[in-house]
Structures are given as C-alpha cells and as structure tokens.
Amino acid sequence: MQHDLLIVGSGLSGMRAAIEARQRGVECAVLSMVYPIRSHSVAAQGGINAALNNATDKSNEDSWEQHAFDTVKGSDFLADQDAVCVLTEQAIPRVYEMESWGTPFSRLASGRICQRPFGGGAHARTCYAEDRTGHNLLHTLFQQCLALDIPFYQEWYALDLVIEDNRCAGLVAMNMLDGKVAAIGAKAIILAAGGAGRVFAQSTNALINSGSGIAMAYQAGIPLKDMEFIQFHPTTLYGTNILITEGARGEGGYLFNNKGERFMAEYAASAMELAPRDIVARSIVTEIKAGRGFENAYVHLDLTHLGAERITERLPGIHEIALRFAGVDITREPMPVQPGQHYTMGGIDCDATCKTDVAGVYACGECSCVSVHGANRLGGNSLLETLVFGKIAGDSAADFLGTGPTLSGQALLNQRSKDREASLVRRFSTRGDVTVGQVYDDLRTAMFQNVGVYREAESLQLACDHIRKLKRQYTQVGLTSQTREFNLELITALELEGMLDLAQTIAEGALRRQESRGSHARNDYQTRDDENWLHHTLATPGEDGPVFGKKDVDLSRWEPQERKY
C-alpha cells in the first residue's frame, strides 16, 4: 500500500485538504478510525465565522480586519497575527464556496445566509444552519469527496508516523476490522486527526477525540505548541456535559445564579453573556464556588423569553438535547449548565502554510497549532480554521509533491510495522491487575480536577506526579478482551498511551507558565505577564517526559493591550 499523499482524519479539515489536493491532480487517500461522517466535526452546532455583513443593513459595518482584531484580542494576544489575517480574509470565500457546494445554511428573508452574534465578536458574523452547522458542512464535503472519487480507508487506526532523515516515509496503521497491522508508504502526510478533549473528564468531545494524531506527531519527535491552553466551554448540560451551543446566548439567552441575578454584569458589564468563553466559564465557576449556584454544581441558562417559535426554529437541536437528556423543556424553563472541556488550542506546531519541521508532513484543523486561537479560541473560528487551513494544507502538499520527491524510508517503515505487531502481541499477553478503563478514568478525572478552569502550582504539581504514576501503571495494563477483530478495548489502550503523553505536555506546560492568559487562569499568578510569557510554548519528547522550549509570537499588526469586555 502506498500513496503520494495520505491524509489522517476525515473531519472537515481532512476532507477539505483531500478535495484541494485532488483538484490539483494529486493521488491521495484519506484514512479514518470512523466512517467519515462520524468525525467530531459533525457535532458542531453554533456556526462558522465570516465577515459577510448579512445581518446588518450597512454593508461595510463588519470587515475581515475587524474579525482579525476580535480574534487576536480573544486569543489574549498569543495568536500569530499574520496567520489570523489569513484565517479571517479567507473566511469569506470559504463560506461562499460551501454555499456553492450545497450546504443548506439557514436563510434571511432576503435569501442571504443567516448570521448570529457569538462571544467576543463585534458583529453578528457567525453563519449557521440552525444548530447543526457541522453536520451540514461535513456532509457537503463528503459529497464533494465522493464526486472526486477520493478513496477512504474507513475504520483504520493510525499508529505510528514514520520519519527517516527528517523526511516523511509513511504510516503504520491497523485495520480495526481484523486487527491487522500494515505499513502504508506515503511521500507526504497531512495530519487532520482532531483534538484531545477526552484527556479530560466532563468533555463535550466525541469518544474518538483522544488526540491520537497529536500524540503520534509528538512521539515521532515533532514539537507540540501551546498545549497548556485548553478551552472550557461555559455551557454544557449538567449531568452529561453535552454541549449547549454559544448560539443559545447568541440568540439572546441569559445566565442566572440561584439569587435570580444575571451575574455576568459583575464580570463583563458590556458584553454580558457574550463575553469570550474563558471569561464566562470562570465567572460561572466563581459563582458556584461562592455558593450562588444550584446544588453547588450548575447555573441556569434561560431562553424562555425568546419564545417557543424562535427556539424551535433556530435551536431545534438544543431543544431536543435538553428534553431528552435533562428532561427540561427550554421553551418553558431554564436549563442547568456548567463548564466542560471543549477545545484543544494547542497542537502540532506548524506555520501558516501548515508545514511542520519534517519535509512532507503537514497538519491542519484542531490537531494543529498554527496558531490562530492563541490562549483562547472564539466560538465559530474553529469550523472556519478547518476549511481555511484544510485547503492550505492540501495546497502545500500539492506544491511539495510537484517538486518530484520519491518514496523513501520504506525499509524503516516495514521494520516499524513489525515492531508494532510485536508490541501488540506483548500487550495481549500482559496480565496486570489494572484495567484500561481504570487508568483511563483516573487520568481524565485527575486532569479535570487539577488542570481545569482554575489552576495553581499545588494542583498542577499533583497532576504531574499523578500522570507519572499512571504511566508506570500503564505498562502493566492487560486486556480482558482477547480478540483482534474490532477490539475497542485495544483501541482505548492504544489511545491511552498517547493521552498520557499529551496530559504530561498539558500539565507540565501549565505548571511552567507562571501567568494567567486566556484559558490558562492561575490562582497564584493572576495577571498576564507579557514581559516573560508573551511567547508560544514548545514541547518535544525527552528521556524523562517533555522538554520545553519557546517560539516567538507574530505581533506584526496590533500591540498587545488590556483585554476588557
């Protein structure tokens, strides 16, 4: 098995990259651990940002420059400003392209795409399809892939990225149906494998979002950037942590504490419920800690004043989720919400052309860190990133393949495939007392408790020590299910190895960063410290855990300023 270009991941970023490469005549295939349209992108609700100016009569009110500034300010000035300008300028053609490919967006009476306000944005610029935007976008791209005859390896799990002489050799992967390991040669690889949300308990992310693509790059020696920045979404449904889209507040929803107060007035007097996510999440946690939550666990998100008609027209998915999973009819009563893990701002270090340090290896989407989100991502900018940088990754790979590289490193690739097979055999014969599930749950709980919305040296040190202990335990983990065929316990065990590595980069990175910036809020260092910490964190694997370095932030357009809303 070999390809000119192999793409890992069939979410929005992977499929957009595949379409671009294929349109440029590149031979390529997409490999995904789930059927393509089950990728987490399908769950995106609220929308995608682009300064289309549809929601206003003044056609010049919003601009891509304003969108760029909002994004940079939202990022607490850690995003690379040159990359952010690419993101927001390209937003407009990318959204119209999806429209022309058939995405059924919600429409204004004028026929133009509907836009709603989202947190941290100066204008209503989040384009949406009810509260099922990701579903509609992903199906559109899948149709385009089918039309272009792009082949998919469905339900294949990527295990190892193989690099020789700083050049891409290919991938070792497992066919999940029969559990067989295979070497797939590739001149170029695009990693589009999504985020690492499942490293935390109380996550809105799909079970498959274990960050395995990020871990694979790290284990191959590619640096990870800014891993300590994890987004906690303010409103996830109490009990299940299913996401309640920011669109609910964008449509006018209010947050109340147990005293009946719209408490956001205390924290962000002018933006109120539409302050950026890090600020709203911290405000909710502060209210609950001060005894002003319900059952010491949640606050209320109230939409009743919007009226049943608007709720069922604009937010039908949320209406259904609250009814089914909390027994709450949001047209009549408020719903219980609490913050939950939501997004991985950090990821595989790459530049604004999606290039990593390794020739032929590219990254895009949530697994990458370009960086356009810095210390805090604005809602609606992630779907946007998948399309803008998915296209760019496809283009960069096509340019690279145009220079005529040959397939290389195949002997090493075959050796690594044999090594993998041997390690699987060992895993099947390990008879430890600890189960995969125990270490998995233990890790996720420890991460949510100690590396959560608020952090401090003590809790972070506790997490770092605990992860080291779990890493030792992991070597003794056996499998209760001995089959090779579609063994999900085996897949979880494989994911867990990477999750432990990533947890280390997150917790140790957070312990090192002695300041508060965006989503990284330290009780013991409560202010932003531009003098010492206005730089990206890089983490590479060392003998005994991650080794840290730094990288400059592009500040070519705006001077950092105080972040107020």
Ligand SMILES: Cc1cc2nc3c(=O)[nH]c(=O)nc-3n(C[C@H](O)[C@H](O)[C@H](O)COP(=O)(O)OP(=O)(O)OC[C@H]3O[C@@H](n4cnc5c(N)ncnc54)[C@H](O)[C@@H]3O)c2cc1C
């Ligand atoms: C519930 C929810 C709602 C959201 N709503 C919004 C929103 O309204 N607006 C917004 O901008 N953002 C939203 N986001 C964020 C956004 O949806 C994601 O960041 C984005 O869709 C990620 O796309 P992706 O292509 O990078 O990865 P994904 O869509 O996560 O796809 C990852 C792919 O990688 C594959 N994969 C992973 N590991 C392996 C492996 N080892 N081997 C093989 N394949 C592998 C998976 O099979 C999958 O195909 C939301 C996120 C969540 C969780």
